Amino acid sequence: MTGKTxxxxxxxxxxxxxxxxCRLARADHGWLLVGHARFHDDDGFAALDYVVRCSEDWQTLDADIAGTHGEMDVRLHIDHRNGEWLLNETPQPGLKDATDIDLSFTPATNLMPLRRLAKQQDDTLTTxxxxxxxxxxxxxxxxQTYKRTQTYGVIDYRAEQTDYTTTLEVNDAGFVTDYPGLWHAEDQHVPL
Incomplete structure (x- = not known):
């Protein structure tokens, strides 16, 4: 699993x-997100490594999450094939129209819809x-709905099921740099 960062x-x-x-890498037939999340919560210390594989047009193909969280070993494989989503080979209902993976413990997975938004003419992407x-x-x-604002690099975001809305700041690579109340970029390298 290599690629050019x-x-x-x-x-x-x-x-x-x-x-x-997280690092974004160009692979032979698409893109890789390779990340390392470390955090403390009510369940203890979490050390989660993740890899998300995407097609050239930023559609999620599959993802792997591995590590530990408190006393628990974490090993998850998410596969998106033939319009179906599988979690550790178990079909997941209600996701027929889903094109993206959203890993709740990282802002990295906002990148795929943000990259698609950047490539389209319409100011709004619903996915x-x-x-x-x-x-x-x-x-x-x-x-999710992502909408360009009048300010470069500022995106209005809404998640329907949670009725959550916020304004995201995004860099030229498509990574969120400010996710109010949740995440803030400390260091970034975008040699695009």
Missing amino acids: VATITWRALYCEGQDT RAAWLRYPAATLAPLD
């Missing part, structure tokens, strides 16, 4: 003690994500 970022968590470091509501080992639908 095109951008890196490190976020500091604002809702708990933690950080996440359905397969939402891993970690630490639960299930996927649920999450309908």
Whole structure:
């Protein structure tokens, strides 16, 4: 699992003690997000490594999450094939129209819809994500809307199922740099 790194970022968590470091790499037939999330929560210390594989047009193909959280070993494989989402080979219902994965413990997975938004003419992108509501080992639908504002690099965001709205700041690579109350970029390298 190699690729040419095109951008890196490190976020500091604002809702708990933690950080996440991620790299975006160009692979032979698409893109890779490779990250390392470390945080403390009510279940203890979490050390989660993740890899998300995407097609050339930023559609999620699959994802792996591995590590530890408190006393628990974490090993999750998420596969998106033939319009179906599987979590550790178990079909997940209600996700037929989902094109993205959303890993709840990292802002990294906002990148895919943000990259698609940057490539389209319309100012609004509405998409359905397969939402891993970690630490639960299930996927649920999450309908998301990303809308360009008049200010470069500022995106209005809404998640329908949680009735959550905010304004995101985004860098040229498509990574969120400020996710109010949740994440803030501490270091980033975007040599695009």
